[in-house]
Amino acid sequence: MQSRTPASRPGRPRSAAADAAILAATREALVELGWSKLTLQDVATRAGVAKTTLYRRWAGKNELVVDAVAELFDELRLPDRGSLAADIEGVVLQFAALLDRPECRSGLMAVVAESTRDDLLRERIRASIVDRQKRLVLEGRARAAERGELPPESEDEEEAARTVDLTFDVVAGAVVHRTLVSGKPADEAWVRSFIRVLLLGLAAPS
Known part of the structure; x- marks a missing residue:
């Protein structure tokens, strides 16, 4: 998958599987909850990752949703x-x-x-x-x-x-x-x- 996000901070390499799960979870949450009710915590729970994992990749909800689309x-x-x-x-x-x-x-x-x-x-x-x-x-x-x-x-x-x-x-x-x-x-x-x-x-x- 081609990344559209800023380079991650030093540390463990990014997981392509985690990225894919997060973006898929974001789209699923959008359909079920809509923009206003979607939260990064809900996305993290659906994707099976820690909320901090999202913040290491995306600055906030706007950036995450755009990349998911x-x-x-x-x-x-x-x-x-x-x-x-x-x-x-x-x-x-x-x-x-x-x-x-x-x-x-x-x-x-x-x-x-x-x-x-x-x-x-x-x-x-x-x-x-x-x-x-x-x-x-x-x-x-x-x-x-x-x-x-x-x-x-x-x-x-x-x-x-x-x-x-x-x-x-x-x-x-x-x-x-x-x-x-x-x-x-x-x-x-x-x-x-x-x-x-x-x-x-x-x-x-x-």
Whole structure:
């Protein structure tokens, strides 16, 4: 598991098994208790570790919950299905399925709501979840350029970064709004319609 937490203090090496148990326990507690009632003591009890073990790894509840949610998003993979449209369809369907899982839905909505009052938490969400998942956009663009479906990436680094940011915002924003805000399914029919608009624009035939 890739760590998103600060380096631990000198002492015994971190246990990957303990990390995994703590993050899983955090997600379980979020589903059952919600953000306001979740405590580090409850997480420690569920994970079978001492409370001090959590504090050696995370500064507090905010950091712990973000990392617990971020671990789920690290499961996303961009499939190679032969075309840009098919690749996007594959990863968007994965994303929609992930958001349908109670532990992801509860965790993501909790940290986003809390981040409206906490700038540091918002920055951690951006670094641990948003920026990390832009890897999917970079991979997809590179693969599509190799196939000749998209032009090569701009040599202007700022312009290239803006394109990646905008692509991520459009795709992730549409899926989150569809599933979590509107409460509607992002099924194959919706995903294909969305991709048609994404790739061809609003003038695309229906």
